[in-house]
Amino acid sequence: MAGSHHVGSESSLASPSDQPHRTAFHFQPPKNWMNDPNGPMYYNGVYHFFYQHNPFGPLFNPQMYWAHSVSRDLINWTPLNHAFAPTQPFDINGCWSGSATILPGNKPVILYTGLDSEHHQVQNLAVPKDLSDPYLQEWVGYTGNPVINLPDGIQHDDFRDPTTAWLANDGKWRVIIGSQKDKKGIAFLYRSEDFVNWSMHESPLYEVAGTGIWECPDFFPVCVDSNNGVDTSVMNSRVKHVLKVGLYDYTRDYYLIGSYTPEKESFVPQNELTLDALRYDYGKYYASKSFFDPVKNRRILMGWVNESDSETDCIAKGWSGLQSFPRSIWLDQNQKQLVQWPIEEIKMLHENEVSIQNMNLEGGSIHEIVGITASQADVKISFKLTNLEKAEELDMSGIDPQVFCSEMDASKKGKFGPFGLLALASHDLFEQTAIFFRVFQNNGRYTVLMCSDQSRSSTRNGLDKTTYGAFVDIDPQQDEISLRTLIDHSIVESFGGGGKTCITARVYPTLAIGDDARLFAFNYGTESVLISELSAWSVKKARINIEETIGCT
Numbered sequence: 232m233a234g235s236h237h238v239g240s241e242s243s244l245a246s247p248s249d250q251p252h253r254t255a256f257h258f259q260p261p262k263n264w265m266n267d268p269n270g271p272m273y274y275n276g277v278y279h280f281f282y283q284h285n286p287f288g289p290l291f292n293p294q295m296y297w298a299h300s301v302s303r304d305l306i307n308w309t310p311l312n313h314a315f316a317p318t319q320p321f322d323i324n325g326c327w328s329g330s331a332t333i334l335p336g337n338k339p340v341i342l343y344t345g346l347d348s349e350h351h352q353v354q355n356l357a358v359p360k361d362l363s364d365p366y367l368q369e370w371v372g373y374t375g376n377p378v379i380n381l382p383d384g385i386q387h388d389d390f391r392d393p394t395t396a397w398l399a400n401d402g403k404w405r406v407i408i409g410s411q412k413d414k415k416g417i418a419f420l421y422r423s424e425d426f427v428n429w430s431m432h433e434s435p436l437y438e439v440a441g442t443g444i445w446e447c448p449d450f451f452p453v454c455v456d457s458n459n460g461v462d463t464s465v466m467n468s469r470v471k472h473v474l475k476v477g478l479y480d481y482t483r484d485y486y487l488i489g490s491y492t493p494e495k496e497s498f499v500p501q502n503e504l505t506l507d508a509l510r511y512d513y514g515k516y517y518a519s520k521s522f523f524d525p526v527k528n529r530r531i532l533m534g535w536v537n538e539s540d541s542e543t544d545c546i547a548k549g550w551s552g553l554q555s556f557p558r559s560i561w562l563d564q565n566q567k568q569l570v571q572w573p574i575e576e577i578k579m580l581h582e583n584e585v586s587i588q589n590m591n592l593e594g595g596s597i598h599e600i601v602g603i604t605a606s607q608a609d610v611k612i613s614f615k616l617t618n619l620e621k622a623e624e625l626d627m628s629g630i631d632p633q634v635f636c637s638e639m640d641a642s643k644k645g646k647f648g649p650f651g652l653l654a655l656a657s658h659d660l661f662e663q664t665a666i667f668f669r670v671f672q673n674n675g676r677y678t679v680l681m682c683s684d685q686s687r688s689s690t691r692n693g694l695d696k697t698t699y700g701a702f703v704d705i706d707p708q709q710d711e712i713s714l715r716t717l718i719d720h721s722i723v724e725s726f727g728g729g730g731k732t733c734i735t736a737r738v739y740p741t742l743a744i745g746d747d748a749r750l751f752a753f754n755y756g757t758e759s760v761l762i763s764e765l766s767a768w769s770v771k772k773a774r775i776n777i778e779e780t781i782g783c784t
């Protein structure tokens with residue numbers, strides 16, 4: 232059932248000077264629309280990444296295809312033919328999101344949502360046509376598809392996005408599927424002994440009233456005492472489980488951490504799913520999916536980062552949508568939240584290292600970081616604060632950090648903060664994306680706020696320049712306040728507090744492009760802060776989806 236469409240080659244795009252916002256080391260197709268990551272997996276030496284693709288244009292179209300790329304290092308990707316095209320009665324109106332599972336005997340399979348001939352969302356099974364093909368280029372739909380039909384009482388378009396399945400001790404596979412009923416978000420649970428015959432468990436794995444449809448759920452174990460990842464079926468006293476759901480109504484990925492007992496099919500989270508709940512990323516980021524990488528014993532997460540410009544702009548660019556840089560993801564030592572960090576393979580792309588130690592950044596000062604390509608960079612900076620008793624008094628309880636960051640943008644002076652980075656800045660700072668912190672105290676407790684302010688990111692109007700914000704769960708009395716930011720022409724992906732708080736933004740500078748982009752550390756607070764350590768690199772261009780003969784060795 233592989234589509235015969237070949238994705239266009241990069242040479243068909245306008246020259247780089249006409250494409251100042253195309254990225255260099257983030258995953259994107261050669262052209263046209265991309266949204267959700269689908270079925271990431273590792274199989275016999277090759278990483279596979281599928282994604283929702285409209286091969287015919289740069290805008291969303293429900294008649295989705297599954298595009299397919301392969302890599303040996305998660306950095307350079309080779310495009311293959313589409314794995315699924317909407318051609319069969321069970322997916323004729325679209326091949327929507329889904330996940331891969333490696334069955335015993337090292338046999339990969341995929342479950343994905345099809346929009347059938349009646350526009351019902353159903354779940355389909357597919358297997359590689361030839362397991363001896365190292366790239367698994369062709370996929371075949373199971374003849375008995377769909378393997379899971381729309382449940383009674385659920386609307387035809389409210390049942391989608393099967394997860395990677397997990398196997399419990401009773402020999403039954405489990406999978407969850409996103410849904411809703413009367414605005415109650417639901418993760419329906421299905422079980423099967425053979426991966427073909429599935430039956431719905433009497434109660435969902437989890438549901439929360441008032442949250443609307445749950446898209447692209449993900450359910451996986453995380454170790455309580457190590458940063459290593461574990462395979463999705465691992466269940467023992469050393470793991471907790473994470474349930475991630477995409478709330479369609481808000482385009483946000485929220486997660487719950489809890490205990491899962493397969494014998495009772497109960498998932499008891501330790502945190503609540505509210506709009507203030509934990510999120511993978513507090514910026515532009517959605518429909519993410521994780522997978523276990525057995526090569527380095529880690530769990531890797533990728534998410535869809537949509538555009539912030541207009542449909543007209545996407546048509547002019549000829550493409551739309553990025554994937555976040557792959558992140559390792561694990562449970563924080565305090566077991567209250569997850570931590571994310573760019574995968575170490577990024578080092579392959581580093582060059583021109585610049586480093587600074589113990590530099591005092593006076594209140595109201597700015598320091599240019601020179602010697603790297605600021606439009607294509609990886610920068611890590613750590614701030615040490617002393618005299619914290621001088622921090623502003625503010626009771627942050629009940630404050631929405633995003634609203635607060637929007638009102639207190641980077642230009643508003645505080646005491647400790649705003650301090651951080653000005654990315655993709657023009658020489659006169661007219662254009663800049665400011666990623667920064669503010670520190671407050673209340674009754675002897677400190678709160679660290681992280682903001683990503685896009686309000687001056689471009690001279691252009693008509694862009695979504697929403698400012699994002701979130702708290703960072705660290706104590707500045709004990710810990711330095713660290714920020715890592717990946718800058719790639721039109722994406723600014725930031726990791727605060729060692730990866731406890733992530734914020735991704737899309738920006739479209741007109742002045743700060745290519746070699747004209749600058750990078751600064753800044754401190755507009757009145758109190759000085761110490762840059763204890765700064766390391767920054769230019770990031771080389773990766774080979775991403777440039778058509779060539781397969782052989783990504």
Ligand code: DQQ
Pocket residue numbers: 266267283295327328329344391392446447518
């Ligand atoms: N995108 C897919 C759906 C999923 C949504 C369609 C999330 O399967 O629910 O392209 O972005």
